[in-house]
Amino acid sequence: MDLQYSEAYQEFRREVQVFLAGWPLQAEEAKLSAEEQEALFRARAIEAGFVYRDIPKQYGGAGCEPDGLKDAIVREEFYRAGAPGNLPTQGAGMLAPTLLEFGSEAQKKRFIPPALTGEEAWCQGYSEPGSGSDLASLQCSARLDGDHWVVNGQKIWTSNAHEADFMFGLFRTEPDASKHAGISYLLVDMKSPGIDVRPLREMTGSSEFTEVFFDDVRVPAENLVGKRGEGWAVSRATLVHERNLIGNPNMMRETFDDLVELARNTIRNGRPAIEDAHVRQRLVEVEGYVRTAETSNMRQFSASVRGEPLKAMRPMMMAKLYGTDTVQMLQAVAYDLLGSEGMLAPTEEDIRGWSRSNTPTGWVEAYIFSLGPAIAGGASNIQLNIIGERGYGLPRDLRPPAK
Amino acid sequence: MDFGLTEEQEMLQETVCGFVNNECPPTRLREIFDSGTGYDAALWGGMAEMGLAGLVVPGAYGGAGMEVLDLALVAEVLGGAALPGPFIGHSLASLAIALGGDEAQKQQWLPGLAEGSTVGTVAFCEQGSAWEPEAWRATRRDDRVSGRKLYVPHADVADLLVVGVEGGELLLVERNGDGVELLGMDGIDRTRPVFQVDLVDSPCQVLCDGAGIAGRVRDAGLVLLAADSFGAASKLIDLSVEYAGTREQFGFKIGQFQAVKHQLARLGTDIEPTRALFWHAAYAADHLPQEAAHSAALAKSHITDRAMSTARMAVELYGGLGFTWECDVQMWFKRAMFNRAFLGTPEAHRERCAALAGW
Structure with missing residues (x-):
């Protein structure tokens, strides 16, 4: 060391x-x-x-x-x-590494450079109304018709689809195959006829997410990444990249520093809240988690630099859950410090993320928003299953017989 | 830039692990636990033979000249085995002399401590959970000391006590010296029995730079408790996972029920990432003087707290069996109780963290 x-x-x-x-x-x-x-x-x-x-x-x-x-x-x-x-975008952070691993030479040349510069924006088409945690049950279909795929169905929770030029997504191309083996990974031009993007409004008041409807949308056959029916494996690689995007301990430390500032600037019983014994206890308690996330991230980082990532396998599996739990805990302390200002609604500025959450309504927005990451990219209950079964070798869940 | 263990450190842990698995498996642990002595001369002798008594004693005095991190890695393994013995008090006493002794004191004490033939311990706490150097009230007059110290681990087998007194000074007191009286305190953790030590005009040596290094010794102690608790909590999780994979109810292994699986996964997620927290605090104790005190206090408060709640949850996961004396879980449960309270509660160290951060 x-x-x-x-x-x-x-x-x-x-x-x-x-x-x-x-x-x-x-x-x-x-x-x-x-x-x-x-x-x-x-x-x-x-x-x-x-x-x-x-x-x-x-x-x-x-x-x-x-x-x-x-x-x-x-x-x-x-x-x-x-x-x-x-760029911290889905194009640069998720699509580019996926194409580097699975894409054809033509796909890499065509799509990676503009994704890296941001000239072309990407969105991710995974979740469907009936397929959240059980993603592999997805039904949005793509049928090969000559040299085109014809896509029909719906995607949901698609971030920024209204601003995206392309979507990478999972579609059912082999309706007769078993659930995981029937999925392919396609690249879809969002300007194609038959695509309808409708904004979803989140409980924060923001509209970051959308629903995307496909009605006989034609996608060139060469936009298949990897082989037919192997989209599931391709998407697993992408999901790892998404989890890496979510579990960033630098952001956590920054938010913790903001929380300490909030405690300095909040008055309780005529004194700054940070002088209150109970508040001090809660702040340090949260700091224990924040510091653990930071140092555990250092451990994973060094293990991967050394080429020994397996030595940090468990903490790596836990990083997403640990990070989202910690941020929720942190936000709960902040929300308590707000007192009656916790009854206010986030402003337009807060919702659009123009300011760091250093206003009371910014903290309200962050308090509500902190639930999002615990759901996106593999909900916490799913993470617990992965940790239990793959991390600790516990027996698999009771499952209904396969259909 | 590398935040990982060296091959030597990994080997050290493996070697100690092999030793405790052979010499103190749960059956032997149970015998020592039930005997109430918290000590086994052969076990301590074996540890000393491996060099574990002198890890932080400089090579010139017969020790291994290692760092707090190495000590913590051993503490993790010992916590995992709930190993009875004077390791923590002995290590802190040795460290105090290595850091703060003058040449004569080092010559006199360190070789025996390194060899394990002299056993050391620390006498810090006083009435009212007064663990911190600023709170010590025992008094020294010239080369005599008087006062009552509490929760002194393994004082009965120790030859040498490092005693904290008014002004944050550290003194060396021989346990067989005049006016030293021990009273067993019937502690909860039978792997590390604790004693009340009454000193009445007892002869002492003043540790040359004791006041200067008392804080560093405390910080090292906090790191060792964090590491021991990490080891103990990890062991409890392993035991619970094993049990959930064998115990059947309603015709299924209980680990197949998500209520149980998720509970275990949560325990794992609460504990495993904290390995890095105690590594960092241990590294800071030797290499980052600006951060050392805060890192140690944060690691101790966080990990000993998490380990305690892990232990409580482990009892629940075992059901009625977990609540029995016969079930091994209780030995680690009580280890966690010692670690949580010794050298000050999580609450006390959180307040210190807040103050150290300038809040």
């Missing part, structure tokens, strides 16, 4: 810092739109070998040797500088 970086990595960190002196952009470039500035800087960062480090050059990445420590240094330094790094 040694938490110091070696000289070579310290040198790499200095290179990153020197590069980051170029952000924010200056002079004429500073007059460009925010989006243009980010795109310009990101392109330079790829060129310099800091962003999308291990994605090959021909697909729009930097083409460097994979190096988890360098990735971590880049993340830390870009975060500190507030500079645009890897």
Whole structure:
């Protein structure tokens, strides 16, 4: 164990810092739109070998040797500088790694580069009204008709489908096969005729999610990723990437720091709440979980850098559940600190996520929103089954006989 | 940058694990537990022979010259075995002398401690859960000390007591010296019996830099308790998983019921990630002086608390059997009770964390 970086990595960190002196952009470039500035800087960062480090050059990445420590240094330094790094989108974070693993050469060339720059936005079509935790029971169908798939049915909980150019999703292509073996992974152009996107309104008041209806939507046959009927395996890889996106301990620490600020600024019995013995106990109790998530993440990270990920298998399986539970606990403390302001509704700014949750109504929004991650990407009850059965080898559930 | 164990550290844990499995399986543990002595000379001798008595004693004085992390890794294994013996008090006493003794004191005491032929322990607590150096009221006059210390582990087998007194000073007192009286306190954890120690004008040596290092010794102790509790809680989860995989009700193994499966998965998720929390606190104790006190207090409060609730849940999962004296669960349950209270409760250390963070 040694938490110091070696000289070579310290040198790499200095290179990153020197590069980051170029952000924010200056002079004429500073007059460009925010989006243009980010795109310009990101392109330079790829060129310099800091962003999308291990994605090959021909697909729009930097083409460097994979190096988890360098990735971590880049993340830390870009975060500190507030500079645009890897896009945290479904396209860059989920589709690109999936295509790298399973996609055809043509698919990689066509779809990865614009997903990395954000020129093309992606949404994920997995859940259906009747298929949530039991995702493999999905019914939205794709039937091969000549050189096209014809898609019919419905997807739900699709984030940002109204802004997306494409969807990667799971469709039933082999209606006679058993449930897992009948699914294929397709790429769908959201401008295709027959697609209808309707917003869902969440309990926070926001409309991040949508329902997507397919009515004889034609998808080119070559948009199949992997083989027919093997979409389930392809999607498992993607889901791992989604869980990684959700379990980010840096965000947790930031929210915890905000919570401490809230306790400083809240008055209880004429004194700052942070001086109240009960509040102090609850804050440190939550910090125990936050610190555990952070250090456990360090452990998983080092195990994977060493090429020994199996040594941290259990904590890796637990990371999503642990993170979402911790954030809910944290938000519950914040909500109690709000007192009667907890009766207020989130404002438009809070809902759109324009501000960090440092206003009372921002905390209300975060309190409600903290339930979302516990449901998305594998609900907590499903996580418990995975941990129990695969982590601890407990016998499988009682199940009804297969139909 | 690497947050993982070295091969040597993994081997250390495996070796100690092999030793305790052979020398103190649950049947032997039960015998020692029921005897009430909390001590087995052969077991301690075996540990000493493996070098476990002198892990943090510098090589120059016959020890292994290792760090708090290595000590914590051993504590994890010992917690997993609920191993009876004076390891924690002995390790802290040795560390105190290694960190704060003058050359003569080190020469006099460390070789025997490293060898295990001299057994050490720490006498910190006073009336009213006064564990912290600032709260010590026992008094020294020249080379004599008077006062009452409580919850001194394994004082009966110890040769040397490291005693905390007014001003946060640490003193060395020989247990066979004048005016040293022991009274057994009938502690709940029969693997680590505790004693009241009355000192009346007892001869003592002042540990050269005792006041300067008392906090570091406390921090190391908090880390060891966290590690021991992690080991104990992990063992309880393994036992419960095993039981849920064999016990049948309603015609099925109870582990097939999600009520049981999810309860176990929750326990696992509450405990397994905290391995990294005590690793980090142990590393901080040696390498990150700015964070050491806070990390240790946070790890102790969090893990000993989680381990206690794990132990309670394990009893429930075992059903009526879990509530019996005969069931092994109680031995780890009581280990967790000791770990939770020794050196101060989670509540006390959470308040210290808040103060250390400047809140």
